[in-house]
Amino acid sequence: MSLTGTLRWEAARVVILDLDNLSSATNHNGGALHFGLDGTLFIGVGENANSSNSQTLTNLLGKILRINANGTIPANNPFIAQTSGRNQAIWALGLRKPVHICV
Numbered sequence: 001m002s003l004t005g006t007l008r009w010e011a012a013r014v015v016i017l018d019l020d021n022l023s024s025a026t027n028h029n030g031g032a033l034h035f036g037l038d039g040t041l042f043i044g045v046g047e048n049a050n051s052s053n054s055q056t057l058t059n060l061l062g063k064i065l066r067i068n069a070n071g072t073i074p075a076n077n078p079f080i081a082q083t084s085g086r087n088q089a090i091w092a093l094g095l096r097k098p099v100h101i102c103v
Contacts, residue, residue, distance in 0.1 A: 016071030017043070017086065020059045025049035028062075028097045036103040040066050040074055042091065044098030054094050057083050064098055066091035 022029055031044035047054040047062030054062020057079055066077055066089060073080075073088045080088050092098075 016069075017065070017067055017089065019045060020048075020061055022048050023050070030097055030099050032099050032101045034101050034103050035069070036066075040068055042066050042101050042103050043089075044095070044101050046097040046099075047095065051096070054096065057087055057090060057093065060087065060090065062093065062095050063090050064092040064095065064101060065089040 025048050028046035028049045030046050032042075033044075034042045036042055043065040045060055045063050045065060050061070053059055067073055073086075077088055077091055079090045079093075083090060
């Protein structure tokens, strides 16, 4: 699909965070996106119908994530010391389907 015939949506897309692969479950996969007052992006991610996903720091499911607008992870996220890689984006865990976030 072209916007003007010369610019394509695919060319304008920038991936800033890849989430974990989902199972075949069709529930609890939703979430929310909101920018905080500090300019960081809060991302609510459902637990993919598996409650154990929300209780671990080894995946991004069942969490609220917090990243900078450019995709980097803020150094003051609460689980930086206990995680590595993209899991350092975890801001809160233990959530089933965080579809509303007030920041």
